[in-house]
Amino acid sequence: MGTHRRLGGYRLLDEIGRGSTAIVHLAIDPSGREVAVKELSPEVAGEPEAIGRLAREMSAQARVRSAYVARLLDGAITAERPYVVMQYVAGCPLGDLVEAYGPLRHDRLVRFARRLALALGDVHDAGVLHRDVAPGNVIVLGDRPTLIDFGIAHEAGAEQITRRGMVVGTPAYLAPELIEGGRAAPASDVFSWASTVAFAATGRPPFGRGSLHGVCFRILRGQADLDGVPEPLAGLLRAAFRRDPAQRPTARWLAGALADKPSGGPVGGGPVTRRSGAAA
Known part of the structure; x- marks a missing residue:
């Protein structure tokens, strides 16, 4: 039934998500359009730290323009x-979709991987780091992914409060440098893209x-399980999993390498040195 409570000019219908500090509702705007409204939980609604995080999320997401975000x-x-x-x-979180129907296959998988790389390229071109690319933050309709949840995203140059032992994001999909307390960068998102695509494939x-200790140990040791990921996609994932962030391809390069390629077709060569307009 939903609460049908109003928040600003929005009529809240049903709760569709909940985190430690916020609740997400399906809502109707004044023109009758369905929207998602994320509000701070009552327990933290007056806390400056929670308000600041929401303000950063809003500022970062406002910069991004993408068909896949x-x-x-x-x-x-x-x-x-x-x-x-x-x-x-509209659609289903990638994690729920794969659990219910199994991994993505063949050309559908390649299209999904490319479009998610395009989403990430648009985020980085806007000077933003998403910092939590993971199956729970990718909504899928057909083979079209949409990247959501900028709750821990940062604009380029923004202060990042991280240190060794402090895990921010979805642990199983984090880049090794973040586990070690390093600064997030576009290459960190690329590593998470590869982890998410590997999950979609297997x-x-x-x-x-x-x-958590075991998962982080395997990430730090580079022990990625890509059994079942078809070539040439597996080769791109291995490049995105490189331990040195500077040696990972950019999201734009990955999208280009995947363009119009069937699941068994060749992927073009070229440099994989990291370049991006979004500096950490």
Whole structure:
């Protein structure tokens, strides 16, 4: 039934997501359009730190324009219950889709991988780091992915409060430099892209399940399980998993390498040195 409570000019219908500090609702805007409204939970709605995080999320997402990224539509950070309004994306989270129907196959997998790389390229071109590319933050409709949740995203040059032992993001999909307390960079997102695509192809997190310590150990050792990922896609994933961030390809290069390539076709060569307009 939903609460049908109003928040600003939006009628809240149903809760569709919940995190440690925020609740996401399916809502209707004044023109009758479906939107997603993310509001801070009552317990933290007055806390400056939580409000600041929501403001950073809103600022970062507002910069991105992409056919494969959920658009920011509105927001009110100074409201009694601060909130942001985003495009409502129809579809299913990648993790739920793979669990219900199995891994993506053949050309559908290649199209998914390319479009997710295009999404990430658009994010980086806008001077933003997503920092949490993972199956739970990719909504899929057919073979079309949409990247969502900029809750820990940063604009280029923004302060990043991270240190060794502090895990920010989805642990099984984090780049090794972030596990070690290093600064996020476009190459860190590329590593997470590769982990997410590997999951889409196999139904398994590429660095396994189990304890956080064990998963992080395998990430740091570069022990990616790509069994079942078809070539030439597996070769691109191996390049994106390189331990040295400077040696990983950019999201734009990956999208270009995957363009119009069937699942068994050759992927063009070329440099894989990292370049991007989004500096950490």
